[in-house]
């Protein structure tokens with residue numbers, strides 16, 4: 037498949053409300069929307085890099101440079117008959133999974149649209165809807181309990197709370213006092229160390245489905261040690277940056293639940309490899325979220341139809357995050373279940389008028 041051009045578009049989209057985690061508080065989304073064009077057909081991808089490297093090391097300026105000067109020129113020069121081959125082709129440029137993924141996703145979408153089939157079909161996903169959970173940012177205890185109640189009433193299948201030292205045991209006690217029965221998880225985004233073992237043991241007593249990334253964002257060894265000290269399963273997020281890293285974490289016993297974010301692991305082909313490894317080893321997976329716009333969210337919905345995604349993911353209704361999205365189709369869950377968008381590719385189309393309003397910068401790359 038010959039690629040005619042690659043468009044890079046930086047957008048800024050306000051959140052409905054600021055989202056607070058242990059590492060940052062953000063009030064708007066900065067996203068790179070990538071469009072690839074071939075013989076009148078377009079495919080779309082989204083980069084989940086932030087302006088500054090608060091989550092992993094990548095940032096938008098670095099990703100833009102690599103997309104503009106390495107990955108897009110390679111794609112334009114050599115075309116692509118099978119998007120599953122791109123990760124290996126781009127392996128000579130080390131790391132930078134989010135930047136690679138933004139373009140790889142666009143090629144997958146284009147490939148599926150040209151074949152006139154849904155992306156999920158290419159990935160072996162048979163489900164036409166997926167169970168989803170909600171991830172709640174930090175707020176007061178009273179507000180958080182109200183927020184949990186609202187999401188439980190809306191039918192969300194799992195509730196995840198963001199925690200950090202000093203914002204953990206009292207919060208969990210208040211939520212569990214009212215909701216003893218729900219599937220509850222916590223995400224520390226690397227806010228603890230093994231010196232906090234007493235608190236981590238206290239958190240262990242709340243019957244959590246898993247605890248996500250309690251320790252350093254790049255660590256495996258201390259997570260493996262922690263896994264021997266508490267009963268709650270450990271789920272890794274930030275640490276898992278490639279199929280090889282997932283295998284290493286499982287071999288070490290650093291986690292027993294895997295959060296998959298396509299941008300963090302380097303693309304859909306990497307997700308397929310991780311998926312097959314986890315299925316083979318009986319390790320539950322779920323699809324994490326980066327507060328994506330409708331392009332990234334639609335990709336997440338399609339990939340989460342793969343059979344190994346057995347836990348509810350973060351791909352909740354777009355309207356929780358945005359007053360207005362950049363795609364025309366509403367991506368909304370009902371009773372905790374998100375329908376997969378119909379149609380070819382990822383099944384969504386751009387709201388071009390609104391996209392133009394929120395665009396900061398556009399560059400079209402051609403040979």
Ligand SMILES: [Mg+2]
Pocket residue numbers: 223225248249273274324
């Ligand atoms: Mg996380």
